[in-house]
Amino acid sequence: MIRIRRYRLFLLVALLAVVTVYHLSRVPGWDGSALEGLIGFKPSTGKTTTSDAQSIPHPPPPDSTPEKETQPAADPVAAVPPAVEPHSATVSQASETSATSSISTSANSAPTITGDELLTKQPSFEEDFGEHGQGRYDVAPRPSDHPRAYWKQQTEHFPVPSESLIPLPTGEPKALPKVQYSFGRESSSKKADRLRRQTAVRESFRHAWNGYKNYSLPHDELKPLSKGVADPFNGWGATMVDSLDSLWIMGLRDEFEEAVQMVGQIDFKTSPRKDIPLFETTIRYLGGLIAAYDLSSAKYPVLLDKAVELADILMGAFDTPNRMPLTYYNWAPSYSSQPHRAGAHTVLAELGSLSVEFTRLAQITREDKYYDAIARITNALEKWQKETTLPGLWPLRVDTSGCRKPEVVRHAADTDEEPPSVVAISKAEEEAKVASDVANTGPGSRSRVRRQDPANPQAEGAPKKELVDELGGKVVPVSNEHWSGDYASVNCEPQGLSTEPHSTTHTYGIGAMADSTYEYLPKEYALLGGLNSQYKTMYLDSMNVVREQLLYRPMTEGDHDIRFVAKQSISPKATMSSKKNVTKYEGTHLGCFAGGMFALGAKLFDLPEDMHLAEKLTESCVWAYGSTAVGIMPEEFELVPCDSVTTCPWNKTRWHEALDPRREERFRAVEAYNLEQQRLSEEFVSNVGDDEDGEEPVDPAEPVSEPFVPKVPLSHEKYVAARISEERLPPGYTNIRARDYRLRPEAIESVFILYRMTGDESWREKGWTMFEAVDQATKTEIANAAIEDVTSQLMKQVDTMESFWLAETLKYYYLLFSEPDLISLDDYVLNTEAHPFKRPK
Numbered sequence: 001m002i003r004i005r006r007y008r009l010f011l012l013v014a015l016l017a018v019v020t021v022y023h024l025s026r027v028p029g030w031d032g033s034a035l036e037g038l039i040g041f042k043p044s045t046g047k048t049t050t051s052d053a054q055s056i057p058h059p060p061p062p063d064s065t066p067e068k069e070t071q072p073a074a075d076p077v078a079a080v081p082p083a084v085e086p087h088s089a090t091v092s093q094a095s096e097t098s099a100t101s102s103i104s105t106s107a108n109s110a111p112t113i114t115g116d117e118l119l120t121k122q123p124s125f126e127e128d129f130g131e132h133g134q135g136r137y138d139v140a141p142r143p144s145d146h147p148r149a150y151w152k153q154q155t156e157h158f159p160v161p162s163e164s165l166i167p168l169p170t171g172e173p174k175a176l177p178k179v180q181y182s183f184g185r186e187s188s189s190k191k192a193d194r195l196r197r198q199t200a201v202r203e204s205f206r207h208a209w210n211g212y213k214n215y216s217l218p219h220d221e222l223k224p225l226s227k228g229v230a231d232p233f234n235g236w237g238a239t240m241v242d243s244l245d246s247l248w249i250m251g252l253r254d255e256f257e258e259a260v261q262m263v264g265q266i267d268f269k270t271s272p273r274k275d276i277p278l279f280e281t282t283i284r285y286l287g288g289l290i291a292a293y294d295l296s297s298a299k300y301p302v303l304l305d306k307a308v309e310l311a312d313i314l315m316g317a318f319d320t321p322n323r324m325p326l327t328y329y330n331w332a333p334s335y336s337s338q339p340h341r342a343g344a345h346t347v348l349a350e351l352g353s354l355s356v357e358f359t360r361l362a363q364i365t366r367e368d369k370y371y372d373a374i375a376r377i378t379n380a381l382e383k384w385q386k387e388t389t390l391p392g393l394w395p396l397r398v399d400t401s402g403c404r405k406p407e408v409v410r411h412a413a414d415t416d417e418e419p420p421s422v423v424a425i426s427k428a429e430e431e432a433k434v435a436s437d438v439a440n441t442g443p444g445s446r447s448r449v450r451r452q453d454p455a456n457p458q459a460e461g462a463p464k465k466e467l468v469d470e471l472g473g474k475v476v477p478v479s480n481e482h483w484s485g486d487y488a489s490v491n492c493e494p495q496g497l498s499t500e501p502h503s504t505t506h507t508y509g510i511g512a513m514a515d516s517t518y519e520y521l522p523k524e525y526a527l528l529g530g531l532n533s534q535y536k537t538m539y540l541d542s543m544n545v546v547r548e549q550l551l552y553r554p555m556t557e558g559d560h561d562i563r564f565v566a567k568q569s570i571s572p573k574a575t576m577s578s579k580k581n582v583t584k585y586e587g588t589h590l591g592c593f594a595g596g597m598f599a600l601g602a603k604l605f606d607l608p609e610d611m612h613l614a615e616k617l618t619e620s621c622v623w624a625y626g627s628t629a630v631g632i633m634p635e636e637f638e639l640v641p642c643d644s645v646t647t648c649p650w651n652k653t654r655w656h657e658a659l660d661p662r663r664e665e666r667f668r669a670v671e672a673y674n675l676e677q678q679r680l681s682e683e684f685v686s687n688v689g690d691d692e693d694g695e696e697p698v699d700p701a702e703p704v705s706e707p708f709v710p711k712v713p714l715s716h717e718k719y720v721a722a723r724i725s726e727e728r729l730p731p732g733y734t735n736i737r738a739r740d741y742r743l744r745p746e747a748i749e750s751v752f753i754l755y756r757m758t759g760d761e762s763w764r765e766k767g768w769t770m771f772e773a774v775d776q777a778t779k780t781e782i783a784n785a786a787i788e789d790v791t792s793q794l795m796k797q798v799d800t801m802e803s804f805w806l807a808e809t810l811k812y813y814y815l816l817f818s819e820p821d822l823i824s825l826d827d828y829v830l831n832t833e834a835h836p837f838k839r840p841k
């Protein structure tokens with residue numbers, strides 16, 4: 001019996017391993033060494049990333065299983081549990097919009113076939129379309145005669161009746177407080193200096209733009225070292241669309257016109273990638289198109305036409321019972337025609353940062369449906385805000401399914417294994433989980449989320465193992481939360497937004513995975529002319545918690561009065577009180593946007609104290625840039641928090657203690673060693689007289705045992721010195737979790753905003769120092785490249801150039817040295833990809 005069980009288990013494990021290796025071998029950047037991370041997977045899944053969408057109950061999404069024999073349910077609508085279908089009785093309104101979205105003709109002569117046909121005829125579908133659930137997913141370009149699927153307008157399963165659409169707020173926009181400093185006249189010597197710097201930034205932009213244009217257009221990205229191309233954002237020309245307004249702002253009008261011509265040729269209805277990452281697409285493509293349209297004063301109608309075409313595709317992602325969006329939208333008709341629920345593990349930033357783009361589009365087109373889409377998210381967030389496990393903030397991951405699943409344990413169907421218990425997690429496991437949850441919400445390859453690969457949550461109770469993505473960020477493998485098996489037969493209870501099902505630890509922060517949800521609160525308030533007070537109260541309520549619980553002063557050499565933003569993990573049911581609330585004192589490049597946000601909030605909502613915080617938050621990033629060999633801030637690191645924000649003298653002993661959590665053990669080991677040495681030498685002395693004795697006979701078969709020499713233990717001092725030199729830790733750092741610089745904008749973004757709001761010229765000086773370091777380290781023959789390790793003077797470059805280098809980073813550097821009325825913050829709000837939208841007058 002036992003042997004049979006073992007045998008079955010072995011077979012199962014072997015099968016699993018084959019399936020996972022098969023899958024992983026197609027995850028970009030995966031190196032085989034991470035295989036161990038897969039142990040602990042639930043046997044029922046066999047996937048490395050969770051589908052964000054949950055099928056209802058389980059029609060076969062093209063990506064949900066490795067085998068694709070299953071066919072779509074004959075009548076998918078009938079399969080929807082009626083209890084959770086709010087609009088089931090209403091007639092679909094969606095088909096009204098279908099005029100703009102009939103099947104497009106292919107730009108080339110490739111045969112047009114439907115997604116369903118593609119699924120059955122093309123066994124390579126999965127390879128072509130890739131895994132989803134990632135902001136970036138690089139798909140190899142396909143030959144132009146390759147058959148394609150095309151997105152089609154679907155009849156909505158859960159339409160909002162037109163009389164229920166939430167309209168844009170009406171009325172006279174309020175006169176909001178002036179945001180920018182009242183700049184006086186500039187002396188001519190100062191102006192010459194400023195223009196010299198501005199020209200240097202512009203030249204850097206032209207250099208990288210030409211590289212992209214010469215080698216990569218119309219692909220998404222240029223590979224700045226190999227001169228290759230990359231298509232991580234559906235291959236619609238991400239860098240081109242993202243750069244449109246930068247070209248305009250920098251006065252590169254010929255290049256702008258040329259790029260606008262190419263925009264007309266984008267076909268958003270098809271893609272080599274099977275899912276559309278909603279957030280990335282909204283902030284980069286939709287934001288880029290709308291801003292270019294706004295800036296060029298509506299003179300290029302194609303920009304708006306394309307924005308509308310794209311937005312109407314994205315609207316398909318909102319067709320769920322509770323109108324929360326599928327953040328990874330499988331656009332192919334075979335899947336998008338099915339009813340779906342929103343995901344149970346949605347990244348907060350991907351949910352909450354769609355507002356300004358859809359609102360601006362609603363304002364321009366006067367179509368309330370775009371505003372309705374994001375207003376429902378705002379309402380849901382507002383309703384939940386005071387009821388989370390850290391009231392005032394939302395956790396980094398949110399169950400948006402609207403569907404409370406009963407607290408049952410899923411059976412591990414075909415194994416003799418015990419079903420994993422949701423309740424009985426051992427203390428040790430709980431501790432491991434809390435610790436790893438705090439650690440693992442760290443960055444992926446993207447965004448403040450955008451820049452954050454959605455690291456997916458893992459099976460309950462199983463210790464987390466990490467995969468490493470293409471830039472060294474962490475990607476956590478996942479169990480699937482598809483609605484299948486036992487879940488399908490259970491009627492779930494309707495619910496609002498919630499923490500992830502069965503989660504015991506909820507992590508809160510305003511950096512990666514959360515950021516722009518908070519950033520957009522004051523921005524949306526401004527964009528709506530102050531006519532919707534929800535955004536103001538949500539901002540004030542959340543920042544109260546951020547100020548009190550997350551902002552901290554780190555201990556620095558030189559006692560700088562600066563602030564970083566910590567992250568907190570709350571485990572309400574933890575048995576040990578020390579585990580109920582764990583704080584991670586980190587510094588992240590993504591978190592550097594916070595200075596700019598606090599500054600805007602301070603002005604709009606008249607919070608003068610927050611302007612001081614904004615300065616200290618921005619100073620922290622300037623400090624971090626200055627702390628490394630290259631002069632650029634690392635992606636992610638940890639520091640020692642001060643006990644008091646008012647006085648915090650540099651204390652090297654304290655820093656060293658923080659570097660060595662096991663120092664007590666080391667002290668004891670050294671003590672024991674010294675005692676042992678003493679004992680041995682005493683023994684030796686007392687043995688000297690017996691030396692003359694005859695030797696014992698030696699058995700030649702027995703190896704001669706070495707005389708026992710205890711190993712010298714590593715002392716605290718040596719350990720600390722080794723860490724500092726081997727890990728190249730600048731003073732005050734206790735860890736560097738990610739050492740790279742990905743051409744990110746957040747630090748210069750806040751420096752720019754602080755300059756425009758305070759008029760303090762020192763921000764320009766700080767910004768210029770940052771620019772010189774970045775420009776020098778990242779420049780390649782044809783463009784700019786990410787840096788692998790900012791603590792290494794070798795400045796090794798990485799073969800990627802994200803579109804935000806041209807869209808954001810260089811735009812902010814340029815605007816820092818421009819006349820203050822170019823993109824005045826009193827006239828525009830900038831989305832989280834630095835795309836300016838006109839504010840109402």
Ligand SMILES: *[C@@H]1O[C@H](CO)[C@@H](O)[C@H](O)[C@H]1NC(C)=O
Nearest residue numbers: 389390548549570581582583
């Ligand atoms: C968590 O811990 C911090 C620091 O110990 C404390 O200030 C805060 O009030 C705690 N938060 C919660 C929600 O318990």
Ligand SMILES: *[C@@H]1O[C@H](CO)[C@@H](O)[C@H](O)[C@H]1NC(C)=O
Nearest residue numbers: 649650651652653654655657
């Ligand atoms: C520095 O830190 C150590 C360890 O925390 C502490 O014992 C010592 O008193 C501190 N020194 C000063 C001058 O505060």
Ligand SMILES: *[C@@H]1O[C@H](CO)[C@@H](O)[C@H](O)[C@H]1NC(C)=O
Nearest residue numbers: 207210211213214781782783
């Ligand atoms: C790209 O092409 C332009 C002309 O179109 C040329 O002047 C420039 O040197 C090229 N740049 C690179 C980086 O190859």
